[in-house]
Amino acid sequence: MAAPPGEYFSVGSQVSCRTCQEQRLQGEVVAFDYQSKMLALKCPSSSGKPNHADILLINLQYVSEVEIINDRTETPPPLASLNVSKLASKARTEKEEKLSQAYAISAGVSLEGQQLFQTIHKTIKDCKWQEKNIVVMEEVVITPPYQVENCKGKEGSALSHVRKIRQSALLPRLECSGAISAHCNLRLQGTGDCPASAFRVPGTTGVHHHTQLEMRFHHIGQAGLKLLS
Template sequence: GSVLKMAGVSECFNIGSIVACKTCYEKEIEGEVLAFDPQTKMLILKCPASSGRPSRNDVHMVNLSMVSDVQVKREATAPLEPPQSLNLQRLNTRVRNQIEEKKRLVTALAAGVSPEGQKLFLTITKTINEATWQGPNIVVWNTVTISPPYTAENVKGPTDSKAYLHIRKVVEKHTKDMAAAEASSRVSGASSPSAQQQTSSSPGPVTATQPALQQQAASN
């Protein structure tokens, strides 16, 4: 009860203050207050990065109804703006979009999307959020479409637009990277005994097809 009462007083959590929390799972979180929403009892803290990189920070969303202890280690001294409320509508929209994207991915798999298409989609979505499936086709920014077999020639859209040119470059680089990876796996595979055995047995079928080729040439 005391925690909730404390959470209802926004002055306890001025932006820029250093706050330490202990969750009901006995996990301790200490960081700088970025935002506080008294309606949802959500406190957002910026903490040093767990990776140790000084240029990065971890951001924790703390539900104060699940906290056993809260202490303000240092109050913010500079004049600050009122705490920002969480944009719940934006968060809900993001969740809905992710659910829709999962549904589209299932639809794409049901439409028989090849592994190449799936790999290209993952490559695109590493840097571009606005990519989705329409059946077996990948649609980026609602303007550029990539259809099977997902090569640069299969990129369709306004050819003079930046979006089209950028996506075409992404597809070209992805295709080269995949070809290089496949070539390196072939080289490593050729050194294995099973691959050598397979290679040595391959002349049989090749010579067997030669009479057929000669016969075809004669008939022409």
């Protein structure tokens, strides 16, 4: 049956939607926010893994048709308990990281410098910006252009460790030599420009990027295409 405008969706019901891109989406209702008209559906995992599911977040304001296939009337099971302090800590950490990224951009730090900071910060939390310099554990300072030789500090384990991180974080570069004809096929998978696009989140926990980037290199030539790390 078709769902009347403004109707609430019961958790556990099976619902089918048609987006403005004429895409048909169907799944089990796991959440519905009436004020924002956002509907969350659980669908079989696109990865095919057992005990996994994809979560679709659908903006009903841009959906042309909604159909309730199987309406659940019984009371849904109680919600799982949440570790509020852990969630607050994670939110605080995410906020600090975003503010750090915003500072780096506003200070005119190069993309390579920003990437290096993020790489170091993954394993060493005591890492901050000092203008355009990266300060690690108050012992090591990395100045532009952020190469291994720009890692300065007192000789010891901290400096050695940071230099190793910098060495491993060197961005791959493509070196072409001789007669070569190369092209790159780039395919971007993700949501479209239409606001009705559904965000597909693979897996059962956490937040995953909804955009995947696939790149393939094909080469024809005498010397070929060499990938240096």
